[in-house]
Amino acid sequence: MISIHFKLLMTIQLRVYVPPHPLIKHWLGVARDVSTPSPLFKSAMTELGRWLTYETIRDWLPTEEMMIQSPLAACPATMINPEVPLVVVPILRAGLALLEGAQTLLPLASIYHLGLVRNEETLEPSCYLNKLPNQFQPNTHVLITDPMLATGGSMMLAMAELVKRGVDPALTRIISVVAAPPALQKLSSSYPSLTIYTAMIDEIVNDQGYIVPGLGDAGDRSFGT
Template sequence: MASQLRIYVPPHPLIRHWLTIAREQHTPVPLFRTAMQEMGKWLTYEAVRELLPVQAVNVETPLATAAGQVIDQEIPIAFVPILRAGLAMLEGCQSVLPAAHVFHLGLVRNEETLQASCYLDRLPHQFDPQMLILIVEPMMATGGSIMTTLQLLSDRGADLGKIRIINALCAPPALQLINQKFPTVQIYSACIDEVVNEKGWIVPGLGDAGDRSFGT
């Protein structure tokens, strides 16, 4: 039986709130950037809820010994923000996992062919197969950038079953491509919009997340 792509749209009121703020065309740059950071934080929280390995420990409180759990530091964790827009969400993501590695990947989309090309690659030559990887990609419309990223990760030894995508908005064309080739990857998104127009833009969407984050 074929695997089925798993995409989660958490019903968290703060995620819904900040997505609405980001959609509004008159939201000023600083507030838009805050909205992206907040979505990054809460979506990362949801994505690692059942992902992070823990180990049992005993600690000494001021009164007695108490049993507890801490994150297993032996398992490496990394963020892969897709530039530019991924940087807008990264700070919020890092607030949840401040010790995680960060491997930057810069992709640019040809507006005529809608194909992505790489201009910056700071990924490891070979990934530790135990590494938990969270790709930070705010917008997934036609799927060009995310498919390029997933193929690079796969070629360099990443375990696709340990990859999560942190995403503000996605659309069916991208989801269909991921499901066809990388169905074990899990996606945590604030919303799925149903339309991608002839220019490759998500509708109603929120515009260009990179431009709106950096005021360009």
């Protein structure tokens, strides 16, 4: 597990993890390839959603200790605590492609959709769909899916909408396929207690706001548009 810390304070810092799992590396290569057809690209997004979620929830899911009865004897067991609220927020459209894989591991999580679009000239984001509740329950664990963290504008807007509804950034995790320094630096400045899992960190964001080499437009490639 490659961990990159963007330090803001002595005790609080954004944590960015790049898991070295071979399946994550493989599906990232498939997704990057310009010759990958749309159906296979969407499959790659599903698999990246699955394996990045697997790594993300490894030490994050709330558990409880209990005694159970096996066919032969009583024994201790560690179980997922169903009373702690668990939420997945896909950033539309492209976040839906990661959601499918995430749901295979979190079938009981509530799903709240947030639709954001970026002005291609100003690169400023705006919200066209907000299905978030007015207030989240205390201790809600939130997983955000968004394939690209480029300039950071969309994720900053998403975080602002979540925080004003009671979400604790320290209980929030983001999964992306490719991230870039501008987005990570913005998130680190405003939400240093966040944790991010990504398949790769690319260094360049071009004048059009795309990560290079990146994936291109993950939404268009996922849905064949």
